[in-house]
Amino acid sequence: MDTFLGFDALMLARIQFAFTVAFHFIFPAFSIGLASYLAVLNGMFLWTKDEAYLRLFKYWVKIFAISFAMGVVSGIVMSYQFGTNWSVFSDRTGPVLGPLMAYEVLTAFFLEAGFLGIMLFGRERVGPTLHMVATLMVAVGTAVSATWILAVNSWMQTPQGYGINEVGQFVPEDWWAIIFNPSFPYRLSHTLAATYLTTALVVGGVGAWHLARGRRENKGVRTMFSMALWMIAVAAPLQIVLGHEHGLNTYEYQPTKVLAMEGHFESHEDGIPLILFGIPDQEAGVMRYEVSIPHIGGPILEKGWNASMPGLDTVPDELEPPVAVVFFSFRVMVGLGFAMLGLGVWGLWARYRGYLYHAPWLHRAAMVMGPSGFVAVIAGWITTEVGRQPYVVYGQMMTAEAISPIGAQAVGASLMAFIVIYFAVFGAGVVYILRLMGKPPEPGERGLRSEPGPIRTAGITPAPQLSEADGPRQPAE
Numbered sequence: 001m002d003t004f005l006g007f008d009a010l011m012l013a014r015i016q017f018a019f020t021v022a023f024h025f026i027f028p029a030f031s032i033g034l035a036s037y038l039a040v041l042n043g044m045f046l047w048t049k050d051e052a053y054l055r056l057f058k059y060w061v062k063i064f065a066i067s068f069a070m071g072v073v074s075g076i077v078m079s080y081q082f083g084t085n086w087s088v089f090s091d092r093t094g095p096v097l098g099p100l101m102a103y104e105v106l107t108a109f110f111l112e113a114g115f116l117g118i119m120l121f122g123r124e125r126v127g128p129t130l131h132m133v134a135t136l137m138v139a140v141g142t143a144v145s146a147t148w149i150l151a152v153n154s155w156m157q158t159p160q161g162y163g164i165n166e167v168g169q170f171v172p173e174d175w176w177a178i179i180f181n182p183s184f185p186y187r188l189s190h191t192l193a194a195t196y197l198t199t200a201l202v203v204g205g206v207g208a209w210h211l212a213r214g215r216r217e218n219k220g221v222r223t224m225f226s227m228a229l230w231m232i233a234v235a236a237p238l239q240i241v242l243g244h245e246h247g248l249n250t251y252e253y254q255p256t257k258v259l260a261m262e263g264h265f266e267s268h269e270d271g272i273p274l275i276l277f278g279i280p281d282q283e284a285g286v287m288r289y290e291v292s293i294p295h296i297g298g299p300i301l302e303k304g305w306n307a308s309m310p311g312l313d314t315v316p317d318e319l320e321p322p323v324a325v326v327f328f329s330f331r332v333m334v335g336l337g338f339a340m341l342g343l344g345v346w347g348l349w350a351r352y353r354g355y356l357y358h359a360p361w362l363h364r365a366a367m368v369m370g371p372s373g374f375v376a377v378i379a380g381w382i383t384t385e386v387g388r389q390p391y392v393v394y395g396q397m398m399t400a401e402a403i404s405p406i407g408a409q410a411v412g413a414s415l416m417a418f419i420v421i422y423f424a425v426f427g428a429g430v431v432y433i434l435r436l437m438g439k440p441p442e443p444g445e446r447g448l449r450s451e452p453g454p455i456r457t458a459g460i461t462p463a464p465q466l467s468e469a470d471g472p473r474q475p476a477e
Contacts, residue, residue: 002407002408002409003408004408004409004411004412004413005412007408007412008408009403009406009407009408009411010399010400010403012408012411012412012415013081013085013086013403013404013406013411014399015415016081016085016411016414016415016418017078017081017085017086018382018385019415019418019419019422020074020077020078020081020418020422021078021381022378022381022382023074023422023426024071024074024075024077024078025377025378025381026374026377026378027067027068027070027071027074028071028075028142028145028146028195029194029195029198029373029374029377030067030195030198030199030202030374031064031067031068031071031142032142032143032145032146032192032195032196032199033195033196033197033198033199033200034060034063034064034067034199035064035068035135035138035139035141035142036139036142036143036196036199037060037199037200037203037227038057038060038061038064038119038135038138038139039132039135039136039138039139040227041053041054041056041057041060042057042131042132042135043132045057046128046132051443052219052220052223053223055219055220055441055442055443056220056223056224056441058441058446059220059441060203061119061120062436063433063436063437065120066429066432066433066436067429067433068112068116070426070429074422074426077418084404084406084414085403085404085406085411086402086403086404087404088401088402088403088404089392089397089402089403091169092168092169092170092397092402093156093169093170093393093397094169095169095170095171095172096155096162096170096171096172096178097152097155097156099172100148100151100152100155100178100179101148101152103148104144104145104148104149107144107148108141108142108144108145108147108148109141109145111137111138111140111141111144112137112138112141112142112145114137115133115134115135115137115138115141116134116138118130118131118134119131119134119135119137119138122134143192146188146191146192146195147188150184150187150188150191151178151179151181151184151188153187153384154181154183154184154187154188155178155179155181155184156388156392156393156394157181157183157187157253157254157384157388157394158181158182158183158184158253158254158394159181159393159394159395159396160174160177160178160181160182161173161174161175161176161177161178161181162178170393170396182249182252182253183246183249183250183253186242186245186246186249186250187246187384189242189246190239190242190243190246190380191377193235193238193239193242194239194373194376194377194380195377196231196235197231197232197235197236197239197340197373198373198374198376198377199231199373200227200228200231200232200235200373201228201232201340201366201369201370201371201372201373202370202371202373203224203225203227203228203231204224204225204228204229204232204343204366204369204370205366205367205369205370205371206224206370206437207221207222207224207225207226207228207366208225208362208363208364208365208366208367208370209363209367209370209437209438210440211225211357211363212360212363212364212367215440216357216358218440218441218442220440220441220442221440221441222357224441225356225357225366226351226356228366229343229344229347229348229351229356229366230347232340232343232344232347233344233345233347233348234344235344236337236340236341236343236344237341237344239337239340240337240338240341243333243334243337244300247261248301248302251301253394254387254388254394256312256315256319256320256321256387257321257326257384257387257388258301259311259312259315260312260320260321260322260323260326260327260387261326261327261330261383261387262274262275262297262327262330263275263278263280263287263290263323263327264309264311264312265280265282265285265286265287265311265312265313265323266285266286266311266312266313267308267309267310267311267313267314268297268307268308268309268311269308270306270308271294271295271297271298271305271306271307272295272296272297272298272301272303272307272308272309273292273293273294273295273296273297274292274293274296274297274300275287275290275291275292275297276291276292276293277289277290277291277331278290278291278292278327279324280323280324280327282320282322282323282324285312285313297309318390319390321386321387321388321389321390322386322389325382325386326382326383326386326387329379329380329382329383329386330379330383332375332376332379333376333379333380333383336372336375336376336379337376339369339372340369340372340373340376343365343366343369346362346365347362347366350362
């Protein structure tokens with residue numbers, strides 16, 4: 001059997017796609033929320049004329065530009081794998097997924113690209129109104145981009161509105177049904193809320209970093225920390241509610257995934273326990289060292305106190321996802337979600353007592369929680385995608401059927417190259433972003449270009465700008 005380091009081509013292709021998607025997901029999870037934050041900062045400056053908001057806009061727009069660029073580059077690289085490693089998947093699902101991906105480019109990406117330059121460089125050139133419009137369009141474009149991508153992923157999770165032609169391809173029959181498939185609204189709202197919460201945690205962590213270093217008199221630092229804590233207090237409980245509704249939808253359409261998430265190897269006839277922790281033993285079909293609360297699982301799933309539920313013992317072994325991966329990634333996501341809720345409540349209490357900017361332990365907690373949004377979105381993505389296995393199109397196409405006829409050595413070599421290049425290139429970008437975050441927003445903060453000026457080239461001095469009253473220009477002597 002053709003293998004590379006003990007892995008066959010299928011497993012290597014899955015690892016490669018998981019690595020590149022996880023790396024890519026970090027940047028949109030930040031840039032989508034940050035684009036909206038920049039729009040809010042710009043709007044607040046135009047409304048209040050408070051220079052602190054403009055200072056923060058110029059501070060964060062530099063970070064946005066870098067993260068946006070890294071997200072675009074990592075996304076382009078990821079897309080090539082559809083042709084190299086997953087050509088059978090591309091061939092069979094192309095008639096459905098191809099147009100959706102094209103719509104993302106034609107609408108969202110063109111919208112972002114068309115207004116991004118004005119947002120980054122055009123404040124002094126186009127005026128405040130058009131610059132505000134451009135900033136809003138970039139924020140809208142990032143959200144629209146996520147909408148199309150999530151429509152694609154949601155169709156793979158809950159496919160509908162299609163037929164299968166004589167050569168085995170999925171062909172569209174009802175585009176409305178394809179786009180607005182059963183899991184799409186829940187997945188979209190849950191993911192967008194995650195991006196805004198992730199951004200708020202990063203902004204709050206940066207603000208806490210500077211407050212912990214005695215920069216309490218810096219109005220920009222106080223403003224960013226205050227705004228972030230407000231957003232966390234609102235978004236964290238909302239995200240928990242959205243996640244619960246998404247879970248109910250998943251149980252309706254992908255019950256096996258929920259059984260793996262909850263660790264229910266055995267069927268329950270008289271009440272569904274809530275398993276808090278345990279060590280899944282999939283081979284034996286049991287949860288070892290289980291810590292659970294009897295009956296609570298029924299009301300959580302909107303069933304009765306004494307409701308029954310079939311377990312994974314009713315699912316054929318070959319159709320079970322890797323339970324341990326799904327079980328633990330789900331708990332990481334949920335645990336961090338409640339930690340975010342706790343941080344938001346703590347911030348509200350500190351604000352009420354009047355020591356929001358003089359709470360060292362709150363600031364330490366905010367710094368620790370700063371990267372937690374990224375961990376949570378990756379854990380949620382792992383729960384969703386690994387929980388769908390062994391299908392790539394749920395219930396219709398196995399992952400093993402989707403891979404290209406390619407050797408393990410070729411996939412393994414490209415995977416090693418991806419790992420080295422990604423950590424080198426994107427690692428450098430992340431380090432630079434952290435350096436920018438390490439400096440506080442100061443009065444006179446410069447954006448990517450703070451004011452217009454003549455284009456200069458080496459050794460050439462630009463001619464002075466003259467009005468008609470100055471008379472005609474004279475040739476340079």
